[in-house]
Amino acid sequence: MAEKRRISESEASSPPPVPSISGFMNRKSYCRGLANPISVNLWLRLFEEGYSADVLVVTNGDIIPAHACVLGMASPVMKNMIRQSKCRRGRRRIISIRGVPDQAVRVFLRFIYSSCYDQEEMNQYVLHLLVLSHVFVINSLKKLCVQQLEKRLITIENVADVLQLARLCDAPRLAFICHRFIIQSFKLVSATQGWKVLKKSNPKMEKEIIESLIETDSRRKEKQRKLKERKIYLQLHEVMRALVHICRDGCQTIGPRDKVLKGSTCNFPACKGLESYIRHFAGCKHRAHGGCTQCKRMWQLLELHSRLCSQKHECKVPLCRQFQEKNLQQNKKDEMKWKLLVIKVTEAKSSLSA
Ligand SMILES: [Zn+2]
Ligand SMILES: [Zn+2]
Ligand SMILES: [Zn+2]
Numbered sequence: 001m002a003e004k005r006r007i008s009e010s011e012a013s014s015p016p017p018v019p020s021i022s023g024f025m026n027r028k029s030y031c032r033g034l035a036n037p038i039s040v041n042l043w044l045r046l047f048e049e050g051y052s053a054d055v056l057v058v059t060n061g062d063i064i065p066a067h068a069c070v071l072g073m074a075s076p077v078m079k080n081m082i083r084q085s086k087c088r089r090g091r092r093r094i095i096s097i098r099g100v101p102d103q104a105v106r107v108f109l110r111f112i113y114s115s116c117y118d119q120e121e122m123n124q125y126v127l128h129l130l131v132l133s134h135v136f137v138i139n140s141l142k143k144l145c146v147q148q149l150e151k152r153l154i155t156i157e158n159v160a161d162v163l164q165l166a167r168l169c170d171a172p173r174l175a176f177i178c179h180r181f182i183i184q185s186f187k188l189v190s191a192t193q194g195w196k197v198l199k200k201s202n203p204k205m206e207k208e209i210i211e212s213l214i215e216t217d218s219r220r221k222e223k224q225r226k227l228k229e230r231k232i233y234l235q236l237h238e239v240m241r242a243l244v245h246i247c248r249d250g251c252q253t254i255g256p257r258d259k260v261l262k263g264s265t266c267n268f269p270a271c272k273g274l275e276s277y278i279r280h281f282a283g284c285k286h287r288a289h290g291g292c293t294q295c296k297r298m299w300q301l302l303e304l305h306s307r308l309c310s311q312k313h314e315c316k317v318p319l320c321r322q323f324q325e326k327n328l329q330q331n332k333k334d335e336m337k338w339k340l341l342v343i344k345v346t347e348a349k350s351s352l353s354a
Contacts, residue, residue, distance in 0.1 A: 030117055040114055046070075047113035055082060056094045057109060062102035064109060068093065074112045075136040097132070104128035111141050126153050127165055134169035146174050154181055160194030164202060182209055183216050233348035235270070236304070240345070242270035243305055246278065247316040254278055256316060277301070303327075307342050 045051075050065030057064040057071075072079035078095065087094035097105050104125040111117050111129075122129070126145050133142035146166075154162055154177065163178035165171075182189050186209075189195050199206045242251075250256055251271045281298040284291055291299065306323030309315050330338070 030119065040116060043114040044110070044116065047110055054092055056089060056092050057105065058094055058096040058098075059100075059102045059105045060098050062105070064106060065092075066109060070113060071095075071109075075138055077136045100128040100132065101125065104132070108132045108136075108138075108141070112138060115140065117144070122148055123153060127158070127161060130165055130169055130171070134171075142169070142171070146171050150174055150177055154178060156185060156188045157192050158194060159185075159189055160192060160198040164198060164205070167205075179209065179212070183213055186213055229344075230348055230351070233344045234352065236345050237349045237352075238268070238270040239274055239301060240305055240308055242268040242274050243301060243317055244315075246271060246274060247318065251275065274301075303338070304341065304345070307338055308345065 046067070053065030053067055055066045055068045055071060057066050068082045072082055081095045082093055085093040085095050097108075103121070107117065107121045107125055108129055122145075126148055129141060130145040130149070133139070133145060149162055149166075150173070159178050159181050163175055163182065166175035166178055245251060245266075245268050246254060247256060251266045251268070252275060254275050277294060277298050280294050281287060281291075284295050286292050287295050302317065302319050303323050305317050306320045307327065309317065309320050309324075312321070312324070315321070327335075327338070
């Protein structure tokens with residue numbers, strides 16, 4: 001009865017002028033399902049002209065004539081609304097769709113009749129159409145709205161709204177995409193009006209997003225740490241290759257006594273740094289007593305070599321065999337440390353060839 005009071009006699013008897021059908025069809029419009037343009041046109045005319053309409057759809061500021069059989073067949077919810085409607089204007093039953101722009105309701109109803117939509121109107125009313133299609137169970141339109149949003153209509157400005165609507169309208173994939181979008185562009189999204197509203201109206205969702213933001217950040221840091229670590233192990237692998245090469249072939253001005261050094265350019269990038277270590281190691285006065293920091297580093301490189309070396313007796317790297325013998329007597333804790341290092345360097349090496 002409430003709706004009946006709101007509609008004046010003049011409103012109900014003279015519906016607003018209908019937009020021209022040819023105008024609609026000339027715009028960039030798309031039709032789903034209906035292949036035949038003649039039948040599309042017929043359905044569009046039936047809606048726009050309201051021929052023999054027996055239902056009036058009342059919006060905030062508009063009254064749209066429609067047909068109970070079409071609306072009822074398309075939507076079980078509308079079927080119920082029409083059946084239960086106590087408001088009538090003449091022989092026409094009245095149902096009301098409020099809370100969304102008038103034009104969104106018109107676009108929604110036109111889609112029900114013709115499966116057609118205008119792209120510009122879709123861009124403008126996609127969120128309203130999503131809600132309407134969910135509420136009235138028009139699955140084909142709901143699917144279309146979700147697709148349009150997923151592919152091209154989510155923006156920094158609307159993503160917070162879309163996320164909330166996607167949750168409300170049970171569109172999990174769309175919600176997931178929005179969630180990921182917010183995480184990726186949080187700085188920009190958090191400055192929007194939509195985010196401010198979400199924070200206020202849905203603190204639980206805000207908390208959930210902040211938590212996954214922190215989780216994503218720590219995952220990113222962990223990934224960076226692993227990349228950095230891998231780089232170090234790859235460098236160590238390079239140093240090991242250069243060490244064998246220097247001790248076997250000689251490089252630049254340093255090499256085995258029995259080799260004539262050609263001083264030619266070398267393909268091992270680690271040679272240069274290693275050369276200065278070896279020179280220092282050979283001449284350092286403190287070496288015998290454990291040595292200075294550089295010497296200690298050299299000892300470690302030699303020990304690492306001995307653990308990676310598969311040549312055993314033929315190996316030209318100094319102290320390789322001695323280290324291998326010493327390694328057998330090492331305590332468990334040190335042994336574990338070295339084994340881990342060997343595994344990491346070997347892994348880095350195999351990841352290169354992968
Ligand atoms: Zn070299
Ligand atoms: Zn030293
Ligand atoms: Zn060796």
